[in-house]
Amino acid sequence: MTEPIIFAIPKGRILDEALPLMQAAGIEPEAAFFDDASRALLFATNNPAISIIRVRAFDVATFVAHGAAQIGIVGSDVIDEFDYSELYAPVDLGIGRCRISVAMPQGVPDDVNGGHIRVATKYPGTTSRYYHARGIQAECVKLNGAMELAPSLGLSGRIVDLVSSGKTLAENGLVETAVISQVSARLIVNRAAYKMMSGTIPAMVERFRELTGARAAA
Numbered sequence: 001m002t003e004p005i006i007f008a009i010p011k012g013r014i015l016d017e018a019l020p021l022m023q024a025a026g027i028e029p030e031a032a033f034f035d036d037a038s039r040a041l042l043f044a045t046n047n048p049a050i051s052i053i054r055v056r057a058f059d060v061a062t063f064v065a066h067g068a069a070q071i072g073i074v075g076s077d078v079i080d081e082f083d084y085s086e087l088y089a090p091v092d093l094g095i096g097r098c099r100i101s102v103a104m105p106q107g108v109p110d111d112v113n114g115g116h117i118r119v120a121t122k123y124p125g126t127t128s129r130y131y132h133a134r135g136i137q138a139e140c141v142k143l144n145g146a147m148e149l150a151p152s153l154g155l156s157g158r159i160v161d162l163v164s165s166g167k168t169l170a171e172n173g174l175v176e177t178a179v180i181s182q183v184s185a186r187l188i189v190n191r192a193a194y195k196m197m198s199g200t201i202p203a204m205v206e207r208f209r210e211l212t213g214a215r216a217a218a
């Protein structure tokens with residue numbers, strides 16, 4: 001009997017770009033997946049050996065790292081934040097492109113007084129590592145969204161957040177002062193599942209690799 005495969009995909013903005021890729025890879029969710037009234041969390045696909053779970057972006061990494069899902073799609077921002085050793089990220093899918101950056105209020109000097117700063121972010125791991133490497137102690141205030149409000153309301157002097165067009169920063173009086181890294185969505189696989197399911201999972205990885213390679217070459 002074929003071992004069941006759970007494919008974890010994020011609810012948010014990557015989903016719209018990920019679905020056509022999955023379809024091209026031969027994975028199509030059942031109708032309930034597209035039904036807004038459905039409260040189901042696990043969905044069958046056209047392939048009886050593959051089910052899909054739709055979870056929050058950070059939880060995709062958690063499900064796959066712990067082997068509760070074997071494969072998934074998630075932004076490299078999330079992979080870097082957790083740094084899970086059980087996650088293997090073999091394919092850059094070239095979707096969900098943005099960057100993770102430091103931003104500050106316009107016109108405020110980028111001074112680090114006494115080597116200590118306070119940063120509002122959804123990414124405390126990435127932020128701490130970034131500043132630690134520069135000899136700066138960063139106190140991170142964890143927020144789950146709307147980081148851009150923090151400087152004007154006195155919560156922090158800086159934020160670390162995702163930037164794409166720069167519109168959100170500009171509309172909130174902030175300027176990007178440093179780029180920490182470029183971000184794109186990756187196919188992620190649980191390392192143990194990759195080794196154990198030596199037929200199916202590596203074949204799926206190869207299929208996504210071919211698809212994204214063909215797209216990049218087109």
Ligand SMILES: Nc1ncnc2c1ncn2[C@@H]1O[C@H](COP(=O)(O)OP(=O)(O)OP(=O)(O)O)[C@@H](O)[C@H]1O
Nearest residue numbers: 012013014056057075076077096097098162163164
């Ligand atoms: N402005 C953007 N441009 C391109 N990609 C983005 C942008 N913002 C986020 N992403 C990518 O999409 C992923 C999910 O972001 P999204 O904003 O949909 O999540 P979220 O709504 O904050 O998630 P959740 O509600 O689960 O916490 C991010 O991890 C990142 O990889």
Ligand SMILES: O=P(O)(O)OC[C@H]1O[C@H](OP(=O)(O)OP(=O)(O)O)[C@H](O)[C@@H]1O
Nearest residue numbers: 145146161162163164165166167168169
């Ligand atoms: O540079 P821009 O093109 O303006 O994009 C950046 C914004 O996109 C993301 O937020 P999102 O819209 O996903 O909202 P959320 O973080 O509150 O979920 C990110 O957190 C920024 O706020």
